[in-house]
Amino acid sequence: MRKTLAAAAFAILVAGSASARQPPAAQSEFVPAQPGAATEQLPAAPLLIAAYAFVWIATTGYVWTIARRLNKVEDDLRALEHKARPPR
Amino acid sequence: MKKSATPLIAIVALLFAVAPYEISQAPIESTMGLVQKIFYFHVPSWMAMYTAIAVCGVASAILLFRNQKTADAYAVAGAEVAVLFGLMGLVSGPLWGRKAWGVWWVWEPRLTSALLMELIFIACLIVRKYGGPGSEKLAAATGLFGAATSPFVYKSVDIWRTQHPKTSVVPELLKGSMPGSGLPFALSAFAFVLLAILLMNLRVILARRQATLDDLYLEYDG
Numbered sequence: 001m002r003k004t005l006a007a008a009a010f011a012i013l014v015a016g017s018a019s020a021r022q023p024p025a026a027q028s029e030f031v032p033a034q035p036g037a038a039t040e041q042l043p044a045a046p047l048l049i050a051a052y053a054f055v056w057i058a059t060t061g062y063v064w065t066i067a068r069r070l071n072k073v074e075d076d077l078r079a080l081e082h083k084a085r086p087p088r
Numbered sequence: 089m090k091k092s093a094t095p096l097i098a099i100v101a102l103l104f105a106v107a108p109y110e111i112s113q114a115p116i117e118s119t120m121g122l123v124q125k126i127f128y129f130h131v132p133s134w135m136a137m138y139t140a141i142a143v144c145g146v147a148s149a150i151l152l153f154r155n156q157k158t159a160d161a162y163a164v165a166g167a168e169v170a171v172l173f174g175l176m177g178l179v180s181g182p183l184w185g186r187k188a189w190g191v192w193w194v195w196e197p198r199l200t201s202a203l204l205m206e207l208i209f210i211a212c213l214i215v216r217k218y219g220g221p222g223s224e225k226l227a228a229a230t231g232l233f234g235a236a237t238s239p240f241v242y243k244s245v246d247i248w249r250t251q252h253p254k255t256s257v258v259p260e261l262l263k264g265s266m267p268g269s270g271l272p273f274a275l276s277a278f279a280f281v282l283l284a285i286l287l288m289n290l291r292v293i294l295a296r297r298q299a300t301l302d303d304l305y306l307e308y309d310g
Binding site: 025026027028029030031032033034042044045047048050051052054055058059062063066069070073074076077080081083084 | 108115116117118119121122123124125126129130133172175176179180183184186187245249250251252253254256257260261265266267269283287290291293294297298300301304305308
């Protein structure tokens with residue numbers, strides 16, 4: 001009996017903590033702010049700038065790696081062609 | 089790079105020049121404020137990733153089931169570009185979440201499944217690079233598996249209860265739920281998808297030159 005009660009209490013505690021951790025309902029659409037309404041508590045600009053900067057840095061970095069790899073392949077191709085050419 | 093790509097480069101450059109101005113003119117959202125503007129390049133980066141995933145998935149299927157070796161270059165290009173744009177989404181998302189939810193990361197269905205999808209494509213590239221002979225088929229199978237998981241990642245916000253905005257946000261935005269924000273979003277989305285196509289083109293050129301070099305090495309050694 002005591003074990004059953006303890007198990008029931010444990011189940012209620014687990015269920016309670018799980019329901020307390022439920023996230024708020026997701027937004028299904030965006031709504032524009034009313035003019036003059038206070039919308040900011042934390043500065044958002046640094047986060048926005050960081051996200052935009054990351055997009056540019058990642059794109060530039062990727063193009064640079066492709067260019068570097070392409071140059072290496074072209075160098076290897078030239079070296080191989082030079083090596084394969086019969087001596088005159 | 090082929091001269092035919094020049095108009096594409098010009099269009100992408102023009103779109104990326106115009107989009108930031110249009111985004112700055114878009115209205116500020118009521119509950120999230122200025123940080124919601126991350127949406128204008130967070131969602132397009134996922135759209136670009138899905139474009140790359142589609143290319144990787146189709147090319148991987150062609151390589152696996154029709155044994156066409158030329159598809160390998162497209163599969164690798166798709167996987168690599170998918171990882172790049174996925175990374176953009178995974179970085180810009182937490183920057184948005186920090187302000188909107190008060191935390192950088194939540195282990196909820198959308199974020200977790202998106203991270204796993206990114207890891208699958210990273211695994212695909214690692215297998216392709218270090219798998220040795222025959223790795224192209226193993227990488228193609230991984231790429232195809234990654235592509236098969238992508239619809240579940242997309243629909244996860246509608247299936248499970250999550251903090252992440254639902255998929256209806258974009259159609260509602262384009263229908264005019266927030267007047268003045270449809271055009272900046274459309275421009276940005278178009279720019280990102282075109283950029284993904286451009287980068288995949290570039291990566292295919294590299295893969296083909298690498299294949300030529302490998303063939304020459306084999307010929308020279310033989």
